[in-house]
Amino acid sequence: MAVIGAGFGGIGMGVALKRAGFEDFVIFEKSADVGGVWRDNTYPGCNCDVPSHLYSFTFAPYRDRHIRYPGQRQILEYLRRVAVECDLMPHLRLGTAITAATYLEQQGRWELATATGRSVADVVVFAVGQLHRPYLPDIEGRTDFAGLSFHTAEWDHRHDLRGRDIAVIGTGSSAAQILPTLAAAAARVHLFQRTPHWVLPKPPAEFGPLARAGLSLPGAHHFYRQALDHGADALLAPIMRRGWSARPAAWLARRYLHRQVPDPALRAKLTPDYPIGGKRIIFDSHYYPTLNRPNVELVTEPVTGIVGDGLVTADGTCHRVDVIVYATGFRAPEFLVPVVVRGREGRVLHEQWRTGASAFFGLAVPGYPNAFLIAGPNSFNPAGSNPAMKERQIDYILDCLRLRDRLGAAAIEVDEEAMRAHRRWLDRAIAKTVWPITGPSWYKDRAGRVTNPWPASARTYERMLRNHRPVACFRAVSADTPYPRHGRPAPAVTRCSTPVASPAVS
Numbered sequence: 001m002a003v004i005g006a007g008f009g010g011i012g013m014g015v016a017l018k019r020a021g022f023e024d025f026v027i028f029e030k031s032a033d034v035g036g037v038w039r040d041n042t043y044p045g046c047n048c049d050v051p052s053h054l055y056s057f058t059f060a061p062y063r064d065r066h067i068r069y070p071g072q073r074q075i076l077e078y079l080r081r082v083a084v085e086c087d088l089m090p091h092l093r094l095g096t097a098i099t100a101a102t103y104l105e106q107q108g109r110w111e112l113a114t115a116t117g118r119s120v121a122d123v124v125v126f127a128v129g130q131l132h133r134p135y136l137p138d139i140e141g142r143t144d145f146a147g148l149s150f151h152t153a154e155w156d157h158r159h160d161l162r163g164r165d166i167a168v169i170g171t172g173s174s175a176a177q178i179l180p181t182l183a184a185a186a187a188r189v190h191l192f193q194r195t196p197h198w199v200l201p202k203p204p205a206e207f208g209p210l211a212r213a214g215l216s217l218p219g220a221h222h223f224y225r226q227a228l229d230h231g232a233d234a235l236l237a238p239i240m241r242r243g244w245s246a247r248p249a250a251w252l253a254r255r256y257l258h259r260q261v262p263d264p265a266l267r268a269k270l271t272p273d274y275p276i277g278g279k280r281i282i283f284d285s286h287y288y289p290t291l292n293r294p295n296v297e298l299v300t301e302p303v304t305g306i307v308g309d310g311l312v313t314a315d316g317t318c319h320r321v322d323v324i325v326y327a328t329g330f331r332a333p334e335f336l337v338p339v340v341v342r343g344r345e346g347r348v349l350h351e352q353w354r355t356g357a358s359a360f361f362g363l364a365v366p367g368y369p370n371a372f373l374i375a376g377p378n379s380f381n382p383a384g385s386n387p388a389m390k391e392r393q394i395d396y397i398l399d400c401l402r403l404r405d406r407l408g409a410a411a412i413e414v415d416e417e418a419m420r421a422h423r424r425w426l427d428r429a430i431a432k433t434v435w436p437i438t439g440p441s442w443y444k445d446r447a448g449r450v451t452n453p454w455p456a457s458a459r460t461y462e463r464m465l466r467n468h469r470p471v472a473c474f475r476a477v478s479a480d481t482p483y484p485r486h487g488r489p490a491p492a493v494t495r496c497s498t499p500v501a502s503p504a505v506s
């Protein structure tokens, strides 16, 4: 078996395979380390706006009485530790980017190409995530800039930014997290905003003494995680569907803006004109206060060009800067690019997805037998924990593998009719959300189709997966060679249930 990617999805899949008794698998990772986005994003101030208890695997609960929200280093450390403690290191092929995956119909197997060779696998699991390829906007003159420039996900740590004039383009979660650190060091920060995002305050990153005492009680960590999980479903998920919590959340966000930003002109620029939840909500308590600093300027004139020493806006002003930081997000709707995926009868996945990326619960596509996705189309949870969503997908993929074994089939694939029914449900669910009536974001592809987020609660996802068992939705695909007998699932033997302690707070 081949798993592609060693972030939360790939590591979670690897551990699940081991626990189910599969040992014959390889995890290919393009970079030199595990961690996915938490390895790549090292920008100053990078942290997680989902509580650490929820942002961890259920089999390796992140139990800490100090850290409420983890920083980038803590999450990366956590993932490295899970990989080591769960004995995944021998399965990892680091520095190995898969460039193409081709289904060999005669054999019912996948051929995977790398820059240096080929491998063959019975099953392939794409766990490359949605936010791993930086997006750089196509602004005229971008390459003419003579100063330093980089994307938030490709931070260049060799340079001292103290006392510099810095432009930040974009005002999403990455920009919000980076701004306070930059503003404290830079001479001046020019923040270029195209659309204001909705912002809600975030509790302190560390627990207070009362919470710490509470968490020392037996079962408290588990109870807290459950409360967070159910709380996200009950409070945040309805916001995206204009449900009961949308108005209170919008009221809270406006009130928060009002309290944090005294200047009415600045407040007006920061007030979104689309429904809350239309783009991913920013949870941050340092962003708005930083915008009040005298060395921070919010520029709302569109950027029309970049010249050797700065950025030109539509009003003709040239904003002279030493550094440009692109906080412009990711090529999320492109999903598996640059891997060229070829399925049965010569179909090519990205050609098929030209009319919009789509997959059965974000994890399988008809015509691509024995191929699974983790965090595929419409399975990003904008209102909760994505590691938890991935665990649900991993459990389902394991059930598919068990079905394949039971059927004695070389390959199984999701049924066309099951996919069509799921698509109909998705279209109806998406129509009820705020995304179709909101402008562009990484939730949508260039044509405006909502391809990335899951349009309901995590609980609904779980329930629907339970109601759409593989036995009812997948079918055997014949191949000329018999089912390979190696790598059959055995009863669960390996466990990795040791709580993974977080490193000491630095």
Ligand code: N01
Pocket: 047, 048, 049, 050, 131, 137, 138, 139, 152, 169, 170, 171, 172, 173, 174, 175, 177, 192, 193, 194, 195, 279, 280, 303, 327, 328, 329, 330, 440, 441, 442
């Ligand atoms: O990227 P984004 P991000 N001119 O796509 C602007 C996750 N994350 O890296 O809104 C000017 O949100 C664009 O403007 P507009 C999280 O899921 C999680 O910040 O399109 N501006 C927008 O403001 C998040 O959603 C954590 O009008 C341009 C910005 O760039 C996802 O990553 C932390 C432009 C892009 O915002 C992505 O966040 C950080 C142009 N030509 C990130 N082109 C956690 O804590 C684009 N923009 C878990």
